[in-house]
Amino acid sequence: MxxxxxxxxxxxxxxxxxxxxxxxxxxxxxxxxxxxxxxxxxxxxxxxxxxxxxxxxxxxxxxxxxxxxxxxxxxxxxxxxxxxxxxxxxxxxxxxxxxxxxxxxxxxxxxxxxxxxxxxxxxxxxxxxxxxxxxxxxxxxxxxxxxxxxxxxxxxxxxxxxxxxxxxxxxxxxxxxxxxxxxxxxxxxxxxxxxxxxxxxxxxxxxxxxxxxNWKISFNPTLTEMQNFYVDKNTTIQVPMMMKKERLYYSREDELFSSMVVLPYEGNVWLILILPDEGKLEQSLNSIITKGGITCSRFTKKRKVNIYLPRISxxxxxxxxxxxxxxxxxxxxxxxxxxxxxxxxxxxxxxxxxxxxxxxVNENGTVAAAATGIGIQRYIAFQPIIMNFNRPFIVSLMDTNIHQHLFLGKIVNPTDKY
The missing domain is CATH 3.30.497.10 (Antithrombin, subunit I, domain 2)
Structure with a gap:
């Protein structure tokens, strides 16, 4: 034809x-x-x-x-x-x-x-x-x-x-x-x-x-409370802020102008959260892009972390x-x-x-067994690191099975849909 x-x-x-x-x-x-x-x-x-x-x-x-x-x-x-x-x-x-x-x-x-x-x-x-x-x-x-x-x-x-x-x-x-x-x-x-x-x-x-x-250790919903989230210098909104204390993989990356933490799921799955330094969101994003993204190899040590994370929808x-x-x-x-x-x-x-x-992202998840290493003696002397995601932050998805970016993004407003 x-x-x-x-x-x-x-x-x-x-x-x-x-x-x-x-x-x-x-x-x-x-x-x-x-x-x-x-x-x-x-x-x-x-x-x-x-x-x-x-x-x-x-x-x-x-x-x-x-x-x-x-x-x-x-x-x-x-x-x-x-x-x-x-x-x-x-x-x-x-x-x-x-x-x-x-x-x-x-x-x-x-x-x-x-x-x-x-x-x-x-x-x-x-x-x-x-x-x-x-x-x-x-x-x-x-x-x-x-x-x-x-x-x-x-x-x-x-x-x-x-x-x-x-x-x-x-x-x-x-x-x-x-x-x-x-x-x-x-x-x-x-x-x-x-x-x-x-x-x-x-x-x-x-x-x-x-x-x-499901989370390995879920957030306790009774600890969730409304707190400020600073979208930008001129915009503040109230969001449900989840909170928990846990021994987590943590990395401070000066070259990326950010601190990073991993929240584990059941099934050996990680949620990687990147909190740029105050006022450094653009520099952090540019550095992450030019330096090849976020890899799991950055996370080698666990620290005691107090994490505050908004529900995201x-x-x-x-x-x-x-x-x-x-x-x-x-x-x-x-x-x-x-x-x-x-x-x-x-x-x-x-x-x-x-x-x-x-x-x-919400509190739901299955509580893991107590063998999560929270009580490891050699870390008790450290003051807990506070990670408060109450301002725009970056999310990076990597599956080490295939070493590919599955998802990428930045969260400016955890409640915005369009």
Missing amino acids: SQRKMQLPLYLLLLVAWIPKAIFCQEQSNTEEQTTQANHGLAYHKIRPANSEFAGRLLKFLVSENPHKNVFFSPLSISTAFAMLSLGAKTSTLTNLLEGLGFNLTELQEREIHKGFQDLVHLLNTTEDKIQLESGNGLFIDNQLEPLQGFLDDVKNLYGAEVFAANFKDSEGAKKQINDYVDKKTHGKIPELLKSLDASTVMFLINYIFFKG ISTTYDLEEVLPKIGLRDVFTNDADFSGISTQFKLQVSKVLHKAAFE
Whole structure:
């Protein structure tokens, strides 16, 4: 069939859905890491530098564009979705897409990139019983579009994508179909993502990440009280401030203008919190980005910490088709985009990229056994460190199993949703 000279939109929906207690860094023994590498090779290690570079580049831009707003997103979700989309890209569109994601195509072949993401998709869905971490991809294709079989095979085999037929001319029906899928994958936490849907859509790609975990030692809700949170010099709000005393991994980082603390979950999962020095939020963020982010290796010693942390309930939504061209990922959004690897039936371009994230932190969690080391004798003489997160702070997510940034952000207002 000859190619019709018409632009039909591809939609990408990127979800970071419902992360009840979720900034985390998984601890892993050498034996466990060796077993993981033996099972999956080193493919995901090869894409780690590019994913980290892309994460820092996007974080820097989002923070600069939203100086007074919360920033929270999953760089890995975005990278995975566009890497999967690249299976259908050709010529300069493919080159710009992969280079826009941070890959050096003179050092890394395209098949190595996809193998790396294939490993990541598998590892993200291989977790302990004590935590719930799910990631996946869904592809809704209009029944007027005839995708190439090779593209369908690759998205299924490499990215584990679920593929569904849809009728986008019935925009209400297609919207319900997609919303129902998202509702199910996010366990009811995002029941109605789409308010409307363009009837000219021919393909809708969804990537989601869902996490749920419990504290090893929960916050006592009877100690939570309303306290001031200083959004900026001119804005103070009242927030429910949680409090507990615990022996925690702590690190003072002068070069990053910040102090850091780790809150552990069950299942060897960490919540890493970064408190910039007073008035040093921008310098701290810039230093973190330029010095490669936060790694679990920074945390080697435990200290007695009195931690004050606000309950957090935020959501963010980004129209990334307006953002990504400004950090180098351009061609997929233009009339010259080449997605002939998806279908030769129509000329396609990406017209919408929606990224939505939800994040909540509260007191709930399972109290761990007393063998948490709180009473270790050699630390008793130290005065407790006070970490009071009553001003904007940074959250950094790292899974040491795969050494990838799963989530990044800054919390300016712990109650703001937009």
